[in-house]
Amino acid sequence: MKRWLPLLATLLLAAACTGSTQYNEALPDIYPDYIGVTIPAGIAPLNFNLPPDYDRVFVRVTGSKGGELKVRGRWADFPIRAWQKLTAQNAGGTLSFTVLGRKDGTWTQWRDFILYVSDVPLDDYGLTYRKMAPGYTTYSRIGIYQRDLHSFHEEPIIESTLTPGQCMGCHTANATDPSQFMFHLRGKHGATLVQQDGRREWLTTKTDSTIGNVAYTYWHPDGRWFAGSINPVRQCFWTGDHRTIEVFDLASDLVVMDMRDHSLIVDPRFTTKDYLETSPAFTPDGKTLYFCKARAFEVPRFVDSIRYDLVRASFDAETGALGDIETVIPASREGHSISFPRPSYDGLWLMYNQADFSVFPIDHKEADLWLMDLSTGETRPIDEVNSPFSESFHNWSSNSRWFLFSSRRDDGLYVQVYLASIDENGHCTKPFVLPQKNPWKYYHNTLYSFNVPDFTKAKVDFRTRGTYEAVFSDERIQATVK
């Protein structure tokens, strides 16, 4: 029977293509837009939907290096194993999609489209991200999740139901390695959780010499240090009809934490009142710390005057000492503001956000991703991936040949995660949204945005048992100042 299946499918396709089938020269209007994207072999199937008025879809996928896959149903729902086999077989080649849709009993066939399968692997287990409602000051549910990139399986690492009343901050792993990660809880029982090789420590990083707990963090490659910015974050709201929220820091300072003795290095040059220092990131060799720095203004009155430059300082991994601050991109001079610098782990590139002002690009429609060549210092907007809507937080895969970023391009509000590849010359491919089993249903019905996404090399092992007790016991390791 099995050997007759291709013939039957071909006959079905032929039948569908004759008689009442109309041919349309245009490309199919599929959701999400996967036409012409580049994917890694072995990724979860790129299922897609036709517009809702099409009640059936038939898709034939043909690999340039062989293999074929046919599906039909209410949406294009590819079987995972067959899809992975096909993509593996066609690594470095293309997949051609023939799509037919039925509307009011009439089938339409559109022009075939191509999808590229990269020969560069994406071996990481998957992604981590925070999901929360894209809103204002209150969130009923927040959670940090991990998602297997090779299937549709998503599971919570920790959800706010376990720590009621505490706001959940960003999850930060050391260069995608989940054996060393941290996240921050804000609230009455706030703490910074650091888990290293399964051992947990609950820290209070606020000291008499600092203005608060460490919020935005980045691990030093050797795992002993992490840099963090302390940001009392506030929001204000616009009256017009093209934006709603502005997020800003009342102040912000930059510190480095030594995890060996839980001590903070508080350097007065990085904790000035007149300047705001934030978004630290170490280079993969651990010798340089990039961050953003802006002149402070009265907020929220002059919030649109705050513009951040990209700066850097050398770092001594033996002592934790920071060198002189050097401006790398003086964006403020040209009326721009830089945020979230992220050096690639192979040391070639540095990706960052650029907006008109502010350090929180997610609410800035004009915010785009930019790329700096670390060997030449040349910068350029990544037009291959940018959209008219906000592009914001981004991170690199462990091999630095893939990156992900957040974007509001779908409807202007709800943030989704997009992935794209980059070659050795810095050319990027058309991004694709994180695949879902039924993408339209998933993305259209969700009331959550994806925040601070990152790759994770392996599955994060976080056991929830004892977490509630640890959070509410308020037993913390108090950070000291060196």
Add this chain to the structure above:
Amino acid sequence: MHYDTPSGSRPKRLPVLTLLTLLLGAATFAFWMWLYPQDLSYQEQNQLFLFTWDYLLERLALPGGLADWISEFLVQFFYWRWAGALIMALLAMLLQRAVWRMGRTQYMVSFIPSLLLLVYMGDVEVLLSYPVALLIAVWLCPLFLHARWHRLWLIPLGWWLIGPMILLPVLLSMVAMSSNNAKPLVYGDKAQQRVVSRSASIFSASGTRNQSSGASHGYTELLILIWTAIVFFVGTRLMANQYPLRDALFGLNYYRLVETLPALQWIIPIVTLLSILACNIPLQFRHPALAGALLTLLLVLGTFLGVRATYDRDTHETLAYDWLIRHERYADVLKRADKYQPRNPVSACSVNFCLFTQSQLESRLTDFYQCGTRGLVLPSIRDNLSDITSAELLWMMGMPNITLQYAFDLQESIQNGRKSGRFMQRIAACNIVNGWYGRAIRYLDLLDHSLFYRKWAREQKEMIQDEARVAADPVYAWIRSVRFQDDFITNYNTLDLMMAILYNQNKNNFMAAQYFEAWQRLKQMEDKQ
């Protein structure tokens, strides 16, 4: 008070009993229909039941999910207060009859759980899934009494579907089994025991086993108890590991607020268990009529006092204002406030808004409780009630972005993570006013899966296909005509200036003018104090 007959034929006084049950239903209906309809509205606006498989699956993913789903299905009908009152009355009657059915001897005792529930529901954060789970648990009791070893799979199944309330039939079956093996718990003479046996007594149900194997039955019940504990703990790890253990053990969906366990939440199942046991005791009274009357009086008095104790007047009055404003019964708010007004900013804000709608804001401002400018428009407060009126009045005045912020925060402040049809409607409307149709359609599509917001959602979806229709819509056109023409950052402390800007932009916006004047008066009063 032994109402059954030895012959087992139709009880002679059944019509009286039915009448008593109907009386309970009528009283419960009247209670919710006329005394506390605002509670029904509050329940309804803190959830959004969707007719989708995903919604059902999401509920079933947690222990107690079926009770939760049934509860939310029922609560959506609270949109109509008569339907809400009817549902509450039916639940009370069904519970009473279910308890009575377990013993069929002490009829008045069977009213205790229903009346206690009425007292407990004075706490507006008690979810309907609690009485629903309790009712299902009592319904399951006969099954558990006969289940013997089948309880091994009934316990996990029951725990999954109705949550920890499954302990009620488990404990009852254990008591029944143990009692029959030790000594008969059926009191009275042999004739009465026969009566009880024929009337499906819990003891008769389990009392047919071999009395000589008492010890082994004791071990069996111990094993059942251990098994129940294992089910609870393992089930919690498997299905509710993102919840604190205590919350999972006492029920995730019985109470809206997190980290709170009201005493009545565990007292009521115990009292229900005791009521069922008491219903099996065929006590003889010398003057049954007098005893019945006394017990009835005691129950009525107890319920009255319980309701007085648990129904916080200020909270329910504030909720009543919100309910009346939702139905645009502004004059009724003022009538109520004339008699009694809670001294809190939320009530002041509601009353002042109703004064404005009745063109009395200037003349009667000082007739009511005031608490400064906060009583005119509240700042952003993180709960699911305080800012509703402020959001509505700012919407009418022409500040849709602050309304959007308030509506969003109101919805996100529902502590059990549910969404709200009422708030989502306003969020969608704010997005439409701003021309953000892509965002609005997401909310409208969700509302399209509900029962009571579907019609509105479909109208809006159709409307936003045609910009001319949106522009011609009287509400959207008005707000677009009075809203800020410049884009600047809002600040609650300068809200009066923002009102002045609105009025100067559009002299038809007399609401902004009146609120500006009221703001100045209240500020002066505040300064004097």
